[in-house]
Amino acid sequence: MRTSLSPRRADADLATLYARVRGLSEALVAPLSDADASVQSMPDASPAKWHLAHTSWFFETFVLRDGVPGYALFDDRFPFLFNSYYEAEGSRHARDRRGMITRPSLAEVLAYRRHVDAALIAALCDLPTAIRELVTLGCHHEQQHQELLLTDLLHLMAQNPVEPAVWTGGAKVPVGMPGRLGWLEHPGGVVEIGHDGAGFAFDCETPRHQTLLAPHALADRTVTNGEWAAFIADGGYADPRHWLSDGWAWVKGNAIAAPLYWEQREGGWTRFGLDGRRAIDPAAPVTHVSFYEADAYAAWAGARLPTEAEWEVAAAPFDPAGGNQLDAAGPVEPRPATEGHGFYGDVWEWTGSAYRPYPGFRAAEGAVGEYNGKFMSGQCVLRGSSCATPRGHSRASYRNFFYPHQRWQFTGLRLAKDL
Numbered sequence: 001m002r003t004s005l006s007p008r009r010a011d012a013d014l015a016t017l018y019a020r021v022r023g024l025s026e027a028l029v030a031p032l033s034d035a036d037a038s039v040q041s042m043p044d045a046s047p048a049k050w051h052l053a054h055t056s057w058f059f060e061t062f063v064l065r066d067g068v069p070g071y072a073l074f075d076d077r078f079p080f081l082f083n084s085y086y087e088a089e090g091s092r093h094a095r096d097r098r099g100m101i102t103r104p105s106l107a108e109v110l111a112y113r114r115h116v117d118a119a120l121i122a123a124l125c126d127l128p129t130a131i132r133e134l135v136t137l138g139c140h141h142e143q144q145h146q147e148l149l150l151t152d153l154l155h156l157m158a159q160n161p162v163e164p165a166v167w168t169g170g171a172k173v174p175v176g177m178p179g180r181l182g183w184l185e186h187p188g189g190v191v192e193i194g195h196d197g198a199g200f201a202f203d204c205e206t207p208r209h210q211t212l213l214a215p216h217a218l219a220d221r222t223v224t225n226g227e228w229a230a231f232i233a234d235g236g237y238a239d240p241r242h243w244l245s246d247g248w249a250w251v252k253g254n255a256i257a258a259p260l261y262w263e264q265r266e267g268g269w270t271r272f273g274l275d276g277r278r279a280i281d282p283a284a285p286v287t288h289v290s291f292y293e294a295d296a297y298a299a300w301a302g303a304r305l306p307t308e309a310e311w312e313v314a315a316a317p318f319d320p321a322g323g324n325q326l327d328a329a330g331p332v333e334p335r336p337a338t339e340g341h342g343f344y345g346d347v348w349e350w351t352g353s354a355y356r357p358y359p360g361f362r363a364a365e366g367a368v369g370e371y372n373g374k375f376m377s378g379q380c381v382l383r384g385s386s387c388a389t390p391r392g393h394s395r396a397s398y399r400n401f402f403y404p405h406q407r408w409q410f411t412g413l414r415l416a417k418d419l
Contacts, residue, residue, distance in 0.1 A: 011124055011125050011132075014124065014132060014135055014136065015121060015124055017136070017139050018117075018120070018121070018124075018135060018139055019117075019121075021139045021142050021143060021146075021390070022113065022117055022142070024146060024326075024328070024329070024390065025051070025052060025055065025142060025145070025146055025149070026052075026110065026113070027328065027329040028048075028146060028149055028150065028329050029048050029049075029052065029106070029149070030329065031166055031167065031329075032048055032106070032153075032166075034049075034105055034106045034107070036048065036153075036156070037049040037052075037106045038099065038101070038102055038106070039099050039156055040096075040098050040099025040156075041099075041152070041155045041156040041158075041159050042155065042408075043095060043096035044406065044408065045148075045151075045152035045155050045156065045408065046095075046098050046148070046152055047098055047099055047101070047152075048149050048152070048153055049101070049106050049109050050082065050098045050101065051145045051146075051148060051149040051152070052106075052109050052110070052113060052149075053078065053081070053082045053104075053109045053112060053113075054082045054083075054084055054145065055138070055141065055142040055145050056082075056109075056112055056113050056116045057078060057079065057082040057083065058138050058141055058142075059116050059120055059135070059138050060073065060074065060078075060116050060119075061079065061083075061089065062131075062134045062138070062367070062368060063120060063123075063127070063131055063134050063135055063138065064116065064119055064120060064123070066131070067123070067127050067128065067131035067134075068119070068123045068127075071119065074112050074115045074116065075104075075112070078112065079092075080092055080093060081093050081101055085370065086367045086370050087370065088366070088367035088370065089367055120135070134368065136200055137200075137368065137371075140200060140202070140393065141371075143389075143390040143393040144393075146326065146388075146390055147326070147386070147388040147389050147390070147409075150274070150326075150332055150388045151388060151408055151409050151410065152408075153166060153274070154166075154261075154272075154273065154274055154408070155408045157272075157274070158261055158272050163272055163276060163277050164276070165274065165275050165276035166274045166275075167274055167275055167329070167330050167331045167332075168275060168331070169273075169275030169276070169278070169331040169333075170331075175283055175336045176283070177224075177226065177282065177283050178221055178224060178283060178336070178337065181219045181220065181221065181415065182219070182220040182221075183217040183218070183219060183220065183417070184217060184218045184219075184220055184314055185215075185216075185217040185419060186213060186215065186216055186217065186218075186310070186313065186314065187215055188212075188213045188214045188215040188216065188419075189212070189213060190210050190211070190212055190213075191210070191211060191212075191213055191309065191313050192208055192209065192210055192211075193208065193209065193211055193308075193309050193312045193313065193397065194206055194207055194208035194209055194358055194397055195208060195395075195397040196208055196397070199395075201395070201397060201398075202371070202372055202398075202399070203361070203362075203363060203364050203369075203371065203372055203373065204355075204357070204358075204361070204372040204373065204376070204399050205397040205398065205399055206358065206361065207358060207359070207360045207361065208397075209358055209359050209360065211309045213307075213309060213310060213313065214418065214419075215418070215419040216306075216310055216416060216417065216418055216419055217416065217417050217419055218306050218310060218311065218314045218414060218415070218416050219303075219414050219415040219416070221285075221337070221414070222285040222286075222346065222347060222349060222412050222413060222414045223285065223286050223297065223412060223413050223414070223415065224282060224283055224284060224285060224286060224336075225269075225271075225280045225281060225282050225283070225284050225285070225286050226282030226283065227286070228259065228286040228289075228297065229269055229280070229282065231297050231300055231301075232257070232258060234300070236296065236297065236300050237251060237256060237257045237258070239300075241299075242296040242297075242299040242300045243292065243295075243296045243299075244292060244295060244296075246292065246404070247290075247291075247292030247293075247295065247296060247404070250290070250292055250405050251292070256293075259271075259286060259287065259288045259289045259293070259407070260288035260289075260407045260408060261273070261288055262280065262288075263277075267279065268280070273331070273332075273333045274331055274332050274333070275331040275333065281336055283336035283337075284333070284334045284335060284336045284346075285334045285336075285346045285347045285412045286347075286412050286413075287334050287346075287347045287386075287410045287411060287412045288407050288408065288409075288410065288411065289350075289407055289411060289412060289413065290404060290405050290406060290407040290411070291350050291380045291402075291403075291404035291405075292404055292405060293407070294350040294411075294412075294413040295350075295352070297413065298413065298415055298416075301415060302417075303415040303416060303417045304352060304415070304416050304417065304418075305350055305351055305352035305413060305414075305415075305416060306349075306351055306352065306414060306415075306416035307351055307352055307353050307416075308351040308353040308381045308383055308399065309353070310351075310416060311343075311349065311351055311383045311384075311414075312383065312396050312397060314343065315343035315344070315383065315384070315396045316396045318342050318343045318344060318396075319342075319344070320344050320385070320392075320394045320395045320396060320398075321344070321391055321392055322342055322344050322345065323342050323343075323344040323345020323346060323385070324337075324345040324346050324387050325344065325345045325385055325386070325387065325389050325390065325391040325393075325394075326387065326388050326389055326390045326391060327390075327391050332387050332388050333387055334346040334347055334386075334387050334410065334412070335387070343383075343384055343396075344384050344385045344394060345384075345385055345386070345387060345389075346386060346387055346410075346412070347384070347386050347387070347410050347411060347412030347413075348382040348383070348384055348385065348386045348389075348400055348409060348410060348411045348412065349382060349383050349384045349411075349412060349413055349414045350380060350382055350411060350412075350413050351380065351381045351382065351383055352380075352416075353380065353381045354379070354380060354381070355375070355376055355377075355379040355380060355381050355399065355401035356376050356377075357373065357376050361373070375401065378403060379401040379402060379403050379404075380401065380402065380403070380404050381399050381400070381401055382400040382401065382402065382411060383398065383399070383400070384398075385398070386409070386410035386411075387410055388409075388410050
């Protein structure tokens, strides 16, 4: 993180960021019982309690253990339990068995967080610059886990036969449907993408580099639930012409017929959310669709998915802190917008780009170099942010990534076309 502030002011700002991020995580789990926070609904998801502990392990390991002489670990068992994928940090509990960690309890994990917080804040002013930069990285890392916590919790509650609401949502106020898609045209040419060096960025967003765009256009909003319902009604999930071969095999092998959490009941399509089951809002962006589904819809619509370079160039003039993003604990869902959605908030947008390193990419030294680089295989890039992304966490160069079949995140799409 680059700053021109005095060291004292920079430390105060970092302490404020740290306290705000850590406080939001605990607010998100406030409605949960110990059982709610302990269960794992699938191998891709983690219990809420694990997210709380893992993010604390990150600060304890890379900041306190490595940067504060004489620091003693809170519990010698926790590095094994709460390391995620850092091979350099040794053996760890299997990811698909995290739901077996019934102890420590949620209360004990919260006590662990308080211990780490007190030690880190006490040491902050004396930390060397390189370690303070890891505090900044840890805050952004925890913001990623806040979104994962919410989407994992949504998946968990969807498995409960009574479909409980985590937060009570307000009455839905009908709004007008968005107008027909408009198109934002670009003449093509050589452009620059990647992080420009101002403020924080993850290593996978660098280095900034030139790339060539052909003439193209991007839709001025994302695809809506109503438009997706038309795709279903037209037999979109039953026509192999629209699908990639792997996508068609995934559809047939898993009996996929609608976005995740959609269910057809008397009266039409419904969706399950953190505020319980409700009728879909046809004006809201469609979400919880995989890359395979997004690509098939685009083919059905006579369009394609944008490349990540096209998306970044189009999004650059927009405010990354705008749109419907996460500000506080409460119901989280995409919201309708009758005048376009901008490029941030509501849903992450699938692109047609593979998650691969930029020219000249170099992973960071040490264990934190495992953060992004080793996952640059077989995954697809998403851009923007969602209703579960903490506000201030995203930027035009941000590269989110998931495997093409995954859809438990708030993932949607925007169309593109060649000119």
